[in-house]
Amino acid sequence: MNLFALIFAYLKARPLNTLLNILLLSLGIAMITILLLFSNQLQQKISDNTKGIDLVVGAKGSPLQLILCNVFHIDFPTGNIKLQEADRLAKHRLVKNTIPMALGDSYQNYRLVGTTRAYADLYKAELETGTWWQHDMEVTIGATVARLLNLKLGDTFASAHGLSEAGHAHEEHPFVVKGILKPTFSVLDNLILTNVSSIWLVHEHSEDEHEIVKPDSLSASVLVPTAYASDSTRELTALLLKYRNPIAAIQLPRYINSQTNMQAASPSFEAARLFSILGVGIDALTGFAYVLIFISALSIFIALYNSLKERKYDLAIMRSMGASRSKLLWATQLEGVVLTFCGSVLGVALGHLVLYLFTMLVAESQTAGVNAFVFYVEELYLLVGSVVLGIVCSLIPSWQAYRTDIHKVLAGN
C-alpha cells in the first residue's frame, strides 16, 4: 500500500463523480489549449507571411483589404494601379526594392499571381521539380496546390476570372505547369505563380477594345521589363515594397497616401489590427473556458468535501493505525491534485485531438497552416496551474482531514 494506491482506490470507488470532475476540467483546459494553439499559430503565420514586406501599395480602399488580398490572398483586390505610377514609386529614393503583384485569376480556388522571382524569394521558396516560369503562360505552383489539385509537370489548365470556380474561364489561354515548389509553410504553398504579362495576356481580349496607345518613349518598365515604362494601359494590383532606411517608414506611407492615387498599408500594423478584432472573440471564449474551469474546481471541492464527511471513520481509523495528521492532510491534497492533474493532461490531449480533427475535416484550416501537433510552453503552465488549482480546491477538505477528532469519531458521538 501507498498513498497513491489509496487515492486511486478512493477515486475508483466513486467512478462517476471522478469522471465528471475530470471531464469538466478537461473541457475547460481543452478549450484554452485550442485557443492557445490557434492564436499562437495564427500570429506566427501572420508574422511569417508579412516578413520582408514593409509596405503594400495598391488602389485606394480599405487598407485591411489591401493586406488581406495581397499578402494573405484571402480577399479581393481593392482595384488596380497604373504601371506607370507604380514604376515611378519603384524608383523612389526611399524604396529599396519592389515586387509587382498582378491578381485577378484563379484555378480551382487557387490564386494565380503574376509577379517576379523576388516574390518567391521572399518566402525562400525552392523548386521541388521542374523549373521556374520563364515565358508567358508558364507557371510554377505551390506545394499544396500541386498536392490537392494533383497537378504535375507539363499539365495545362485554363484559369477562371475571380477567386471562385464559377468565374468566367479563360479557355483560349491555357497555362502550363513548369515547376513545383517545395513546401514553404507560408501562403506561397497555395499560390500559382507566373509572370505579370501572362495575367495581362489572359485579359487581353477586353483590352483589345482599347485604342493601343503608342508609347512616348521606348524605355522598359522597372517592374515588368517586357512592358514599356510609359505604357499607360498596363495595370498592376499592388506593389510589395521594402524600405531603404527607417526614415522611409515615416515618410513613404504619408507621401503615397497624400501625393498619389494609390494607398499604402503596413502589413504588420493591419495584421495587429485584425488580430485585435479577432482578439475580442478569443477573449470571450477564453473567459468562458475559465468559467468552466472555475465550475470544475467548485465541483472537485464539493466532491472532496462530501467524501471527507463520508470518510470520517476512515480518517479516524487511519489515525488509530498510526497515520499522522499531516499524512491525512497530504493524502487529501494529493487527491485533489491527482484529479486536476488528470483533468488538465486529458484536456491538453483533447485540445490537440480536437484541433487535429478540425484540420482533417476543414480544408481551410490546412491552407491557414494550423498544425495540431505543435506544443507551446504555455501548455506546461496549464499543467502547473492545474496542480495549484488542485491544492486550492482541497485546502478546506484537507484541513478537515487534519482536524479529525479521532476520539469523538470513534466513540460514536
Next chain:
Amino acid sequence: MFTFVELFEMIRTRSLSYTYNSEKEIAFGDLNIAGGDQFLLLGESGSGKTTLLHLLGGLLKNQQGTIEVNGTSLTNLSESELDRFRGKHYGFIFQRNHLLAALSVEQNLLMAPYLAGLSQDKSRVEEVLMQLGIADQKRKRIQELSLGQAQRVAIARAVLNKPSVILADEPTSALDDRSCDRVSELLVSVAQQNQATLIIATHDQRLKNRIHNLIQL
C-alpha cells in the same frame, strides 16, 4: 526484583482522570496490567469505558495523571510521536469494523504496516488471515464480505503488526450469542498467538465466561 516487575508491566496508570467539557470529571483507579494479560473493562453506558480505552490507546489526550505503556509515558509524547507509537504498539477493534470500503481485504490489512511505517509483509497477511480462517477472502472487496467475515478482517488488521496491546471497544455487543462466543474466542486466541495484552471494553456480560480479569467502572 523491582525491575523484573517493571519490565513485564505493559500498562500502568497513576491517578488517572479525565474532565469532559470542563465540568464532568471521571476518575479511574490505578491500573497495573502485565504483558500478555487479558482484561475486561466492564461498566454501563456512560461510565467512561470508551474514555478509558481511548486514553490507554492514546486516542484521547489532555488527561490528568500518567499512563505508561511498555515503559513509555504517553503524556510526554508529542502528537506525531503518539501517532507513531500507536501504529507500532496498538491494535484497535471497534464495535463497527470500520474497514476502508474502497480497498480490498488485503489492501485493508496492508494499511496497518504502511501507516505505522513498518515493512509490508504479504506473508504476514496470509498468516493472519489463515489464523482467522478467512485466507480465501484476501482479494475480495469489503462490500462482498458477510458481517462476520468483515469482523474477522478487522481483527486481522488489529493484530497484523504484532501489537503489544489490543484494545477492543464493544466488539460483541451487536452480535447474537453464537457470534459473540465465536468472536470472543477469536480475540482471546489471536491475542495469545500474538502475545498481546488484550483489553475489551464492554457492557456485554457474556464475555465474563471467557475472560476472568475484570476492571469494573
